[in-house]
Amino acid sequence: MKRIYNNINLVNRNSFGVVESAATLVEFDTVDDLREYFADQQPRQWYVLGAGNNTLFTKFYDGVLIVPKSAERTILCDDGESVDIRVEAAHDWDELVAWSVEQGLWGIENLSAIPSSVGAAPVQNIGAYGAEAKDAITVVEYFDTRTMEVVRLNNEECRFAYRESIFKQELKGVAIILAVELRLCRTPRPNLGYGDVIKEVESRGGATLSNIRDAICAIRSSKLPDPKVLGNAGSFFKNPIVEREVAKRLLERYADMPHYPVAGDDTKVKLAAGWLIDRSGLKGYRQGAVGVHERQALVLVNYGGATGGDVIALAEYVCGEVKRCFGVEISPEVNIL
Numbered sequence: 001m002k003r004i005y006n007n008i009n010l011v012n013r014n015s016f017g018v019v020e021s022a023a024t025l026v027e028f029d030t031v032d033d034l035r036e037y038f039a040d041q042q043p044r045q046w047y048v049l050g051a052g053n054n055t056l057f058t059k060f061y062d063g064v065l066i067v068p069k070s071a072e073r074t075i076l077c078d079d080g081e082s083v084d085i086r087v088e089a090a091h092d093w094d095e096l097v098a099w100s101v102e103q104g105l106w107g108i109e110n111l112s113a114i115p116s117s118v119g120a121a122p123v124q125n126i127g128a129y130g131a132e133a134k135d136a137i138t139v140v141e142y143f144d145t146r147t148m149e150v151v152r153l154n155n156e157e158c159r160f161a162y163r164e165s166i167f168k169q170e171l172k173g174v175a176i177i178l179a180v181e182l183r184l185c186r187t188p189r190p191n192l193g194y195g196d197v198i199k200e201v202e203s204r205g206g207a208t209l210s211n212i213r214d215a216i217c218a219i220r221s222s223k224l225p226d227p228k229v230l231g232n233a234g235s236f237f238k239n240p241i242v243e244r245e246v247a248k249r250l251l252e253r254y255a256d257m258p259h260y261p262v263a264g265d266d267t268k269v270k271l272a273a274g275w276l277i278d279r280s281g282l283k284g285y286r287q288g289a290v291g292v293h294e295r296q297a298l299v300l301v302n303y304g305g306a307t308g309g310d311v312i313a314l315a316e317y318v319c320g321e322v323k324r325c326f327g328v329e330i331s332p333e334v335n336i337l
């Protein structure tokens with residue numbers, strides 16, 4: 001089945017809660033629905049909308065929003081140690097994590113409480129607390145709108161990297177992800193090396209799956225605003241990658257500046273966008289209905305009634321200030337339409 005809506009209000013379909021609308025929105029259940037829609041309508045402009053936690057609408061979207069609705073979860077194989085599962089795109093990511101923890105399956109517990117549909121998880125290779133979706137994903141299955149065929153890519157073919165995948169590159173505007181397959185395992189493999197995780201886990205009595213999940217949920221809710229209360233899209237900006245010489249010059253002036261190696265490229269250094277924004281004096285900065293969150297400078301928030309244009313104006317101001325203070329360009333991680 002597919003359901004087609006015209007002139008649809010998007011306020012409840014984006015975590016920023018901005019008031020915008022779209023010409024058409026199509027919800028589909030099966031790949032045949034999708035194939036039929038693309039064959040009949042040949043939409044000129046379209047975008048896959050999952051749960052809208054990483055999408056900022058800045059104006060009327062004069063195209064078709066494609067929304068997957070199938071959310072089945074199936075166990076494909078269980079050899080007593082590893083368990084392969086197939087999960088359809090509309091399944092809520094955190095419900096999947098909660099289920100895996102209840103089942104005693106390790107692999108995605110550090111990715112607790114990331115607001116996402118399963119179909120969006122491989123797109124930016126969601127990650128947190130030292131884990132990434134790519135560590136568990138074995139296959140991504142998508143509908144190719146050029147050939148109208150279903151294609152399966154293995155982990156390597158997805159070309160996962162930090163907040164990156166083939167779905168943000170060559171397959172952008174081509175692939176509609178239908179399902180993701182993951183391999184979880186029964187042998188405990190706690191990954192506690194990041195930030196306050198170990199302390200929070202120990203205070204709960206040790207490294208069990210449910211203690212890790214609870215610890216991560218608690219850390220996240222103490223740091224990040226809940227989009228249901230305060231509209232936001234998580235980290236608005238990517239951490240910038242600069243030439244080693246640039247980082248060296250900045251470190252001479254700001255010895256406490258966080259900086260990280262870039263895997264596979266020792267000529268580059270990754271900086272922390274949140275630190276740069278904070279040190280530009282913008283944490284808690286407010287511009288009308290929008291602002292920089294007071295606890296997490298990477299997060300832009302809608303205090304109520306903001307338009308996408310308000311958020312963009314603030315984002316441009318933030319980028320300009322960081323450039324003025326540090327000479328470093330930062331850019332949005334969020335998908336802007």
Ligand SMILES: Cc1cc2nc3c(=O)[nH]c(=O)nc-3n(C[C@H](O)[C@H](O)[C@H](O)COP(=O)(O)OP(=O)(O)OC[C@H]3O[C@@H](n4cnc5c(N)ncnc54)[C@H](O)[C@@H]3O)c2cc1C
Nearest residue numbers: 050051052053054055115116117119120126127177233234
């Ligand atoms: C409070 C908060 C905290 C967050 N914390 C984190 C974090 O810790 N780590 C992290 O990595 N991210 C984080 N994010 C970002 C967000 O959780 C991820 O980007 C997530 O994957 C978005 O899922 P979604 O279904 O809402 O995607 P949407 O916003 O609907 O879509 C995001 C992108 O994926 C594409 N897409 C969605 N579904 C499909 C599909 N089926 N097929 C093809 N393309 C598709 C869209 O076209 C778009 O390009 C956070 C966001 C919020 C609001």
